[in-house]
Amino acid sequence: MHIVVLAGGIGGARFLQGLLRHLDAAHPGSEVTVVGNTADDVTLFGLRVCPDLDTVMYTLGGGIDAERGWGREDETFRARDELAAYGAPQAWFGLGDRDLATHLVRTQMLAAGYPLSAVTEALCARWQPGVRLLPMSDDRVETHVVVEDAQTGQRQALHFQEYWVRHHAEPRAVDVLAVGAEDAEPGPGVLDAVAAADAVLLAPSNPVVSVGTILAVPGIRDALEGAAAPVVGLSPLVGGAPVRGMADKVLAAVGVESSSAALAAHYGPDLLDGWLVDERDAADVPGVEAAGIRCRAVPLLMTDPGATARMAADALALAEPARA
Numbered sequence: 001m002h003i004v005v006l007a008g009g010i011g012g013a014r015f016l017q018g019l020l021r022h023l024d025a026a027h028p029g030s031e032v033t034v035v036g037n038t039a040d041d042v043t044l045f046g047l048r049v050c051p052d053l054d055t056v057m058y059t060l061g062g063g064i065d066a067e068r069g070w071g072r073e074d075e076t077f078r079a080r081d082e083l084a085a086y087g088a089p090q091a092w093f094g095l096g097d098r099d100l101a102t103h104l105v106r107t108q109m110l111a112a113g114y115p116l117s118a119v120t121e122a123l124c125a126r127w128q129p130g131v132r133l134l135p136m137s138d139d140r141v142e143t144h145v146v147v148e149d150a151q152t153g154q155r156q157a158l159h160f161q162e163y164w165v166r167h168h169a170e171p172r173a174v175d176v177l178a179v180g181a182e183d184a185e186p187g188p189g190v191l192d193a194v195a196a197a198d199a200v201l202l203a204p205s206n207p208v209v210s211v212g213t214i215l216a217v218p219g220i221r222d223a224l225e226g227a228a229a230p231v232v233g234l235s236p237l238v239g240g241a242p243v244r245g246m247a248d249k250v251l252a253a254v255g256v257e258s259s260s261a262a263l264a265a266h267y268g269p270d271l272l273d274g275w276l277v278d279e280r281d282a283a284d285v286p287g288v289e290a291a292g293i294r295c296r297a298v299p300l301l302m303t304d305p306g307a308t309a310r311m312a313a314d315a316l317a318l319a320e321p322a323r324a
């Protein structure tokens with residue numbers, strides 16, 4: 001089987017671990033292509049940082065700090081502490097010492113003229129993630145969050161990392177923009193992979209700033225809607241709330257209620273053939289099915305690789321009842 005997965009960072013990477021485990025057992029020889037979110041990418045101290053691509057690469061390559069869910073295992077932050085001691089701006093971002101090597105190699109290759117897709121392939125040659133990891137685009141797309149000052153009503157656009165990491169999603173978000181998306185092209189291989197897929201899965205990643213930004217690249221949503229393969233998504237909400245993180249804040253900013261049913265409607269029946277919600281949200285199933293999307297309630301907590309593998313199996317069963 002050839003499976004394409006749209007993925008952000010932690011939620012995407014953990015799901016992919018489970019998917020690979022399931023495929024190893026049930027469909028050996030399968031291929032997985034990951035379309036990774038690059039709209040969180042940021043330049044810090046001149047270094048190009050791609051948090052979501054790296055989270056997928058480190059997680060599947062065995063280099064992740066499993067407890068944090070991002071960055072390298074056995075990490076230290078001495079360079080960052082030195083930067084903070086200089087009073088350098090941007091020292092709020094968790095740039096680890098081991099992690100820095102990745103950003104140095106990436107930045108050097110980009111400066112030499114390689115596109116991000118080629119750089120990512122080169123980095124993956126070390127990590128051997130067991131998937132083909134494709135940036136959603138080689139063009140720059142950047143999520144900006146429009147925040148509003150409660151007192152003055154004044155609005156300001158912040159880079160996603162500044163909003164999320166520096167300000168912990170505390171300022172009131174009133175809009176989310178994928179800056180540059182309209183002029184971006186899908187990364188090399190993305191549309192071909194979708195066309196050749198047996199199933200396309202939307203990982204339980206942030207629907208606005210991970211999956212949403214991938215779908216904002218012109219051509220990707222159309223390819224999914226027109227694909228011969230079924231498209232099945234897994235809700236990142238359990239009991240109507242994000243499992244970790246602050247996805248509800250950015251959902252509210254784009255006017256989507258924090259429920260698995262509302263997410264299915266947000267993606268829409270033209271995109272989704274199937275949608276998995278957590279068993280706690282079983283009450284959402286009839287409404288989703290009434291909208292023309294096959295829907296099942298199953299356990300959706302990625303507590304361990306076995307549980308996550310069962311989620312992947314459930315998603316593939318919903319994609320192709322005959323095959324799974």
Ligand code: GDP
Nearest residue numbers: 008009010011012205206210236242243247302
């Ligand atoms: P990020 O880029 O690192 O923020 O990661 P993603 O966008 O890939 O995933 C973030 C989403 O993963 C959040 O909205 C969480 O609700 C979701 N998530 C995290 N753990 C779980 C889990 O165990 N089950 C489900 N269904 N969603 C999860």
Ligand code: CA
Nearest residue numbers: 008009040052
């Ligand atoms: Ca992310």
